[in-house]
Amino acid sequence: MSRLNAEIRDANLTYLMLAQQMLRVDRAEGMYRLGISAEVAEIVESLTTAQLLKIAASNMLLAQFRFEDTLVWSLLASPKRDDAPSRMHAAILMASRTAQAG
Numbered sequence: 543m544s545r546l547n548a549e550i551r552d553a554n555l556t557y558l559m560l561a562q563q564m565l566r567v568d569r570a571e572g573m574y575r576l577g578i579s580a581e582v583a584e585i586v587e588s589l590t591t592a593q594l595l596k597i598a599a600s601n602m603l604l605a606q607f608r609f610e611d612t613l614v615w616s617l618l619a620s621p622k623r624d625d626a627p628s629r630m631h632a633a634i635l636m637a638s639r640t641a642q643a644g
Contacts, residue, residue, distance in 0.1 A: 554605075
């Protein structure tokens with residue numbers, strides 16, 4: 543297995559474990575933050591350790607960027623150290639895009 547595939551596997555496993563934890567702590571918030579439906583949330587929550595390991599071993603990265611909007615990325619990457627208004631603006635834009643997609 544190449545180093546890149548091993549890193550993808552590790553990232554996938556970490557992402558899946560985090561997703562399960564988020565859904566178990568607060569299902570509605572987890573679904574919103576992950577950008578997934580109730581049906582997908584149910585599947586992710588029910589995955590066994592063996593299933594997590596099998597899915598994580600895929601050579602495809604499971605996590606993906608949810609926003610293709612350069613304005614959102616520019617606001618998030620603002621060079622200002624504590625630019626709360628920019629981050630708030632980005633959060634509002636991201637929430638509205640998520641709502642429109644749903």
